[in-house]
Amino acid sequence: MRDYIIRRLIMLIPILLGISIAIFVVMQLIPGDVVSGILGIEQTPELRAMWEKKLGLDKPLVEQYFSWIGKAVTGDFGESFRTGAPVFPEIMSRFKISAELAVLACIIAWIIALPLGVLSSLKRNSVIDRIVRVVALMGVSIPNFASATLLILFLAKGFNYHTPVKYAGLFENFGVNMQIMLLPALVLGSVMAGSVMRMTRSSMLEVLRQDYIKAVRAKGAPERVTIFRHAFKNSSIPIVTLVGMQIGSLMGGTVVIEQIFSIPGLGQYTLTGISQRDFPVVQGCVLFIAVVYVLVNLLVDILYTYIDPRISYS
Amino acid sequence: MKDLLEIRNLKITTLRGKETVRLLDYVDLNIPKKCSFGIVGESGCGKSITANAVLGLLPYPLRVSEGSIRYDSRDGEKELLRLNKKEMQAVRGGEISMIFQEPMTSLDPIFTVEKQMAEAVSFHHPNAGRGEIRERSLEMLKKVNIPRPEQTLASYPHQLSGGQLQRIMIAIALINNPRLLLADEPTTALDVTIQAQILKLMNDLKEQNDTSIVMITHDLGVIAETCEEVAVFYAGQIVEQANVVELFSHTAHPYTQGLLRAVTSLGGATRKLYTIPGIVPPGGQWLSGCRFADRCSRCTERCRQEMPALKEVSPRHLCRCFQNSGEVDA
Numbered sequence: 001m002r003d004y005i006i007r008r009l010i011m012l013i014p015i016l017l018g019i020s021i022a023i024f025v026v027m028q029l030i031p032g033d034v035v036s037g038i039l040g041i042e043q044t045p046e047l048r049a050m051w052e053k054k055l056g057l058d059k060p061l062v063e064q065y066f067s068w069i070g071k072a073v074t075g076d077f078g079e080s081f082r083t084g085a086p087v088f089p090e091i092m093s094r095f096k097i098s099a100e101l102a103v104l105a106c107i108i109a110w111i112i113a114l115p116l117g118v119l120s121s122l123k124r125n126s127v128i129d130r131i132v133r134v135v136a137l138m139g140v141s142i143p144n145f146a147s148a149t150l151l152i153l154f155l156a157k158g159f160n161y162h163t164p165v166k167y168a169g170l171f172e173n174f175g176v177n178m179q180i181m182l183l184p185a186l187v188l189g190s191v192m193a194g195s196v197m198r199m200t201r202s203s204m205l206e207v208l209r210q211d212y213i214k215a216v217r218a219k220g221a222p223e224r225v226t227i228f229r230h231a232f233k234n235s236s237i238p239i240v241t242l243v244g245m246q247i248g249s250l251m252g253g254t255v256v257i258e259q260i261f262s263i264p265g266l267g268q269y270t271l272t273g274i275s276q277r278d279f280p281v282v283q284g285c286v287l288f289i290a291v292v293y294v295l296v297n298l299l300v301d302i303l304y305t306y307i308d309p310r311i312s313y314s
Numbered sequence: 315m316k317d318l319l320e321i322r323n324l325k326i327t328t329l330r331g332k333e334t335v336r337l338l339d340y341v342d343l344n345i346p347k348k349c350s351f352g353i354v355g356e357s358g359c360g361k362s363i364t365a366n367a368v369l370g371l372l373p374y375p376l377r378v379s380e381g382s383i384r385y386d387s388r389d390g391e392k393e394l395l396r397l398n399k400k401e402m403q404a405v406r407g408g409e410i411s412m413i414f415q416e417p418m419t420s421l422d423p424i425f426t427v428e429k430q431m432a433e434a435v436s437f438h439h440p441n442a443g444r445g446e447i448r449e450r451s452l453e454m455l456k457k458v459n460i461p462r463p464e465q466t467l468a469s470y471p472h473q474l475s476g477g478q479l480q481r482i483m484i485a486i487a488l489i490n491n492p493r494l495l496l497a498d499e500p501t502t503a504l505d506v507t508i509q510a511q512i513l514k515l516m517n518d519l520k521e522q523n524d525t526s527i528v529m530i531t532h533d534l535g536v537i538a539e540t541c542e543e544v545a546v547f548y549a550g551q552i553v554e555q556a557n558v559v560e561l562f563s564h565t566a567h568p569y570t571q572g573l574l575r576a577v578t579s580l581g582g583a584t585r586k587l588y589t590i591p592g593i594v595p596p597g598g599q600w601l602s603g604c605r606f607a608d609r610c611s612r613c614t615e616r617c618r619q620e621m622p623a624l625k626e627v628s629p630r631h632l633c634r635c636f637q638n639s640g641e642v643d644a
Contacts, residue, residue, distance in 0.1 A: 124374070211419040214371055218414075219486065220407035220437040223399065230422050308424050309470045 001305070004313035008298050015294065016287055020072075023286050024065050027279050033057075034081045034277040055081050068283065077284035082276050087284040090269065095251075095288065098258070098265035100170055101188065102250035104181055106243065108189030109196050114239075117200025118232060121208065132197065139194025148187045148260045155183075167264055184261040188254060192246050199242050203235035210234070237307055244300030251296060252289030315386040318494055318526050319345040319368070324381035326363050326372065328597065335598035337363055337376065339550045342624075345494065347386075350520060350527040352537040352558070354573070355547030356594045361530045364547075365496040368394060369412055370402050385410070388493070408438040411487035415499040417479035421471040427482055428467035431455075434486045454485040458515060477508035481515070488519060495520075498530045513540050534577050538562060546570050549595055549605040552624060556631040566633035568610045604635070612637055 035051045036043060052058045056067065071078060077087040113136075120132040155161040163183060168176040207213065208231055216230050255267035266285060273281030304311045326338035338360040345351050353361045366372050368383055383394040387409050397405065406412075414420045421430055431451040435442055442450075448467070455463035458481040471479060480500060487495055497516065501509040517540055520527050529540055537544055537558065545555040546567065554567040565571045572590040592609040601607055604617040616636060624634045 209373075211414055211416055212422045214373075215412075215414060215420040215483070216422065216433075217371055218369055218406055218412040219434040220403045220405070221433070222403060222437070225433075225437075230425075234422065234424060310423060310472050 001302075001312075001314055005298065005302070008294075008301075012291065012294055016290060017069075019290050020069060020283060020287060021065070023283050024061075024068075024279075027277065027282060028061065030277070032277055034279070037276050038082065068280070072283075072287070077287075078280035080273075080281050081278045082281075087280050090281075091266065091284055091288050094264060094266045094269050095292075096169075097167075097263060098254075098267065099251055100177075101181055101185055101254070101258075101263065101265060102247055104185035105188035105192060105250060106247055108185055109192035109246075110243075112189070112193040113196035114200055117197040118204055118227065120197070120201045121204035122227065124205065133201070136194040136197040139190045140198070141194075142191075144187050144191050144254075145256045145260060147190065148184065148257055151183060151187060152260070163261070165262070167262075180261070180263065184254075184257045184263060188250065188257055192243075192250075195246075196239060196242060199239050200235070203238045204231060207231045207235040233307065237304060240300055240303055240307065244296055244303075248293040248296035251292045315384065315391050316346075317344040318347045318349075318386050319343070320382075320384040321345075321364070321368075322382045322384070324364065324367065324383065325379050326360070326367055326376060327379045328377075329375040330598065333598075334379075336600075337550055337597040338367075339600075340381070341547075341550075341552055343545060343552070345526055345528060346543070347493075348520075348524050348526055349543060350517070350529060350541045352541030352544040353528060353530045353547060354532065354534060354537050354544060356532055358594050358596060359547040360550040361547045362498050365412065365498050365528060365530055368496060369406050369410060370394070370397075371406075371412070385494075403437070407434055407487070407492070408490050409492055410494045410496065411490075411492040412496040412498065413480070413483045413487050413500050415502050417476050417483050417503065418471075420483055421479060423471050425470075426467065427469055427471070427474075431467070431482075431486055431489060434489050438490050450489060451485075454489050455482070457488075457519065458482070458485045459511075460485070476504055477512065480504060480508075480512055484512070484516065484519070488523065488525070491523060491525075493525060495525050495527045496530070497527055499532070500529075501536060502531070502533075509536075516540065534573055546573070549600050550597060551605065551634065552632070553606065553634045554632065555624075560628070560631050564628065564631065566627050566631065567606075567635050568612055568637075569606050572609075 034055065035048055035057065038051060039047055049058070056064060059067070068078060075088070077091070079086050080090070116132050116136075120129045123129050152163075163179050164176045166176075167180060170177045213226060213231055216226050221230075252266060254265075255271050257263070258265040258267040259271065266289065270282060270285040270289075272278070273285060301313075305313065321341060321343040324338060324341045324343075325336065327334050327336050329335070341360070341364060343351075343364070353364065355361045363372060363376060366376075367378050368385075372378065378395055381395070385392050385394050385405070387405065392401075392405070394402070394405065421427070428448070428451060431454070432444075432447045435447045435450060451467060452463045455466055460466050460478060460481055466474065466478070466482070474482070484500075495516075500516070501512050504512060513536060516527060519525065527540070529536065531537060541558050543555070544558050544561050545552050546561075546569065547553070548569050554561065554565075554570045556564075556566075561570065562574070565574055569590070572588075575588040576590060590609055595601070595605065595608075601618065602621070603619050604610070604613070604622050607613045607617045610617065614636070622634050622636045624632050627633045
């Protein structure tokens with residue numbers, strides 16, 4: 001198992017190198033540059049040259065890339081071209097916010113999806129099943145920017161409720177934090193709930209058909225034991241895979257939702273970085289998100305071994 | 315009640331789209347106490363669903379639409395079709411156990427053998443202690459000739475062979491001393507050498523524990539080796555039923571005769587293998603007369619018009635054929 005984890009972590013290196021080169025190339029190709037953004041209308045060739053020299057943009061592209069990556073491997077992601085603030089601490093503080101949002105969204109999704117998915121599989125083709133399936137399909141199909149905007153408008157117009165404007169951390173002010181985070185978590189969670197519910201239902205139906213479920217019933221098992229101890233545990237593997245992938249992408253921030261709810265998360269930071277052509281910010285964010293994604297997936301793979309004894313990596 | 319299990323007029327149907335389709339048609343069966351009873355027939359003839367119906371394990375959308383299944387339990391006579399969930403759970407695995415065709419998929423892959431054996435005990439004896447259950451499990455594994463019981467208890471199903479798994483299934487089925495064991499093709503998925511061992515084991519355990527066995531199979535060899543009474547199923551009906559010696563020596567129904575001729579034997583290796591022409595008609599596509607008419611070499615016009623009744627051709631030997639009840643010649 002330890003060897004397996006080490007091997008997986010080593011595999012991260014080529015992944016990250018590939019991503020960093022891709023991001024570097026794309027950042028060069030998009031029109032506009034950071035210096036024009038900084039100088040605005042006051043730019044003169046002299047000022048321009050001074051800034052380019054200051055940011056290291058006067059050097060050849062290959063050298064620019066290697067000087068960045070050389071520092072990055074030591075954990076120094078450089079400073080923002082725009083604000084001069086170091087990128088890494090900023091990523092970390094924003095990651096905490098995105099991670100909190102991701103965890104909340106997952107909890108909401110599970111609370112909705114798992115019981116309904118199980119119920120739906122047990123009452124297959126009943127009225128309950130049909131209703132649950134339609135609602136799940138709606139959850140998956142309604143774009144989250146639409147449901148988010150509608151939710152904000154609904155609360156504002158209908159109940160005259162507005163979420164606090166100034167963000168507060170989870171441990172600074174729990175009440176304010178929850179008021180800010182619950183709505184976007186609900187929006188993200190409901191989309192997730194739709195797909196998790198559908199996966200739970202189909203996975204449960206698949207397992208309930210298995211011989212061993214009939215054999216468990218033939219032993220005289222109460223329904224509760226058959227369903228939860230045997231059927232649900234066996235059907236959880238695809239669910240864990242799906243949830244792992246979703247958490248992985250949520251952790252990296254959700255640009256649209258963070259934008260709509262003005263949450264200073266990783267997604268918002270990345271978006272700002274891109275629009276300002278702020279190369280160290282974009283590169284840092286993208287690599288960080290990639291690492292998180294790979295680590296979450298590794299965690300999921302390790303989790304499999306606890307659920308299913310047939311899976312082992314040694 | 316004289317017998318252990320009495321099935322009367324059992325009718326099982328399923329849904330195909332919106333249409334109700336019959337799978338089993340008014341079957342009567344009596345399973346005596348301390349008897350091994352064979353049910354033989356091709357796939358789709360209704361033998362497995364009969365056993366599943368006894369324990370209320372019919373998969374959706376199959377259901378019993380008519381009939382009664384009376385069982386002489388330890389605490390009095392019970393109508394199994396009218397039991398509530400709790401009462402049925404007490405019967406399953408406690409009074410009546412079942413083993414299945416595919417041992418490889420009949421144990422839950424994510425639990426150890428020990429957990430799955432312990433579960434079988436604790437469903438019926440919720441107060442049994444851990445040590446007590448473990449001892450009982452080890453004892454059962456020894457009874458079914460598992461070579462290293464301790465090690466086997468700690469194993470997961472994927473670490474064991476099909477033969478071992480079927481032994482474990484038998485051990486689980488018998489761990490609460492049931493009075494009836496429904497064995498649904500218990501040897502079909504196993505190697506021939508293992509088949510014989512499993513059959514012998516089941517016979518031995520039946521003798522030791524006074525358990526009745528219902529052996530469901532498509533293999534007449536298995537029947538000949540293990541059973542005392544036999545019912546031959548065809549297209550959702552019983553077509554012939556008799557004592558095993560009587561059935562093999564005075565085979566009455568053309569279908570049973572066909573089955574017997576189709577049995578391969580070493581002596582007959584030189585001749586061409588016999589097959590009954592045609593296939594078993596699936597549920598819902600049965601003929602209105604004798605259901606075997608299309609495949610029968612002795613079929614007459616009457617056979618196509620009218621369904622023969624199950625009649626006694628000699629004492630305790632029932633057959634569903636006009637030709638053997640003297641009606642054709644008369």
